[in-house]
Amino acid sequence: MALHSAIKGKLVSVIGDEDTCVGFLLGGVGEINKNRHPNFMVVDKNTSVSEIEECFKRFVRRDDIDIILINQNVAEMIRHCIDSHLQPVPSILEIPSKDHPYDPTKDSILRRAKV
Amino acid sequence: MASDILDVCRELDDLMIRLLELMEEHIQCKLKLQDIMKSSCLDLAKARYIMGTRNVSYLQLPTKESAEITALRTVASLVETGKNLEHVVFKLCTVNPEHIASEKQEEEGSLRNRRGKGEDKRKEQDDLSSKKCEGSEFVTATDPIKWFGCLVPQNLRQAQKGFHAALEVVIQSANIQSELEATCKKFEKLFKLKAGLAAGKS
Numbered sequence: 001m002a003l004h005s006a007i008k009g010k011l012v013s014v015i016g017d018e019d020t021c022v023g024f025l026l027g028g029v030g031e032i033n034k035n036r037h038p039n040f041m042v043v044d045k046n047t048s049v050s051e052i053e054e055c056f057k058r059f060v061r062r063d064d065i066d067i068i069l070i071n072q073n074v075a076e077m078i079r080h081c082i083d084s085h086l087q088p089v090p091s092i093l094e095i096p097s098k099d100h101p102y103d104p105t106k107d108s109i110l111r112r113a114k115v
Numbered sequence: 116m117a118s119d120i121l122d123v124c125r126e127l128d129d130l131m132i133r134l135l136e137l138m139e140e141h142i143q144c145k146l147k148l149q150d151i152m153k154s155s156c157l158d159l160a161k162a163r164y165i166m167g168t169r170n171v172s173y174l175q176l177p178t179k180e181s182a183e184i185t186a187l188r189t190v191a192s193l194v195e196t197g198k199n200l201e202h203v204v205f206k207l208c209t210v211n212p213e214h215i216a217s218e219k220q221e222e223e224g225s226l227r228n229r230r231g232k233g234e235d236k237r238k239e240q241d242d243l244s245s246k247k248c249e250g251s252e253f254v255t256a257t258d259p260i261k262w263f264g265c266l267v268p269q270n271l272r273q274a275q276k277g278f279h280a281a282l283e284v285v286i287q288s289a290n291i292q293s294e295l296e297a298t299c300k301k302f303e304k305l306f307k308l309k310a311g312l313a314a315g316k317s
Contacts, residue, residue: 009189009190009208009210010190010192011189012186018173019156020152022159022171022173022175023155023159024278024282026259026260026275026278027281027282028188028279028282029187029282030184031184032179032181032182036180036183037179038178039186066205067285067286067289069285088293089203091203091205091292091293093288093289095152095285098152098156102146102148104142107141107145109141109292109295109296110138110142113138113295
């Protein structure tokens with residue numbers, strides 16, 4: 001086993017409900033960079049799918065983000081975007097939320113592995 | 116030719132077993148994350164009950180208008196090669212807020228020392244502006260729990276600890292996912308190779 005090509009520390013971004021965002025930001029992952037771009041998005045009942053999609057694409061384009069955490073119920077709304085992302089970095093992790101428990105049948109990675 | 120196919124088949128079997136193991140680990144990891152998040156959200160709810168609904172919400176999170184904020188927990192990624200499988204490995208990096216503040220102060224100090232002796236007036240102005248900067252940077256590198264006030268309930272601290280643990284599980288899950296994807300790709304590649312070899316044989 002060999003380790004090589006070290007890269008400097010990058011961000012973990014969060015797209016999710018209020019508690020998920022508050023929690024992970026409390027955990028210390030939140031950042032607002034020099035251009036005033038945050039690495040998180042709070043999704044509530046008034047947030048449109050296009051807004052989530054746009055935010056997700058923006059996070060994927062950013063080269064300072066290595067992991068995107070997204071609530072599974074939010075991921076369901078932009079499933080086509082998540083399925084089309086095939087690069088290993090940024091890694092997209094579907095996480096459960098307070099109101100929506102984890103469902104392995106909806107996880108895009110497991111569905112890809114099954115095929 | 117026959118031994119080639121046998122080798123490929125053997126490797127495919129090994130990969131399939133590893134794939135199933137990884138899928139199991141992936142699900143277990145997500146369920147573990149779910150448990151941690153559930154208990155941490157309960158702590159957040161208790162803190163909300165003590166402090167008031169609006170005092171533990173997204174309203175306390177920094178916005179585009181607020182000062183620049185540095186992440187205290189980041190990830191470092193490395194490419195690991197083992198058993199002919201190349202995949203990304205993530206590692207959690209924890210930054211000490213005091214360390215960031217002292218580093219920035221040192222940077223400023225060295226910049227201030229570069230000025231000549233005859234620039235006393237400018238130096239005074241510099242000192243004033245740097246004090247302002249230090250103040251704002253202290254805010255940026257502060258512990259996120261301070262966004263919610265100075266005297267926060269114990270539940271909020273427990274929630275923070277829970278989300279720290281959740282982050283570690285997230286990294287573990289990201290590593291499993293990365294290996295899973297790499298294994299899948301290799302499996303598909305070998306499967307095509309096997310089909311090619313079988314077609315050549317017939």
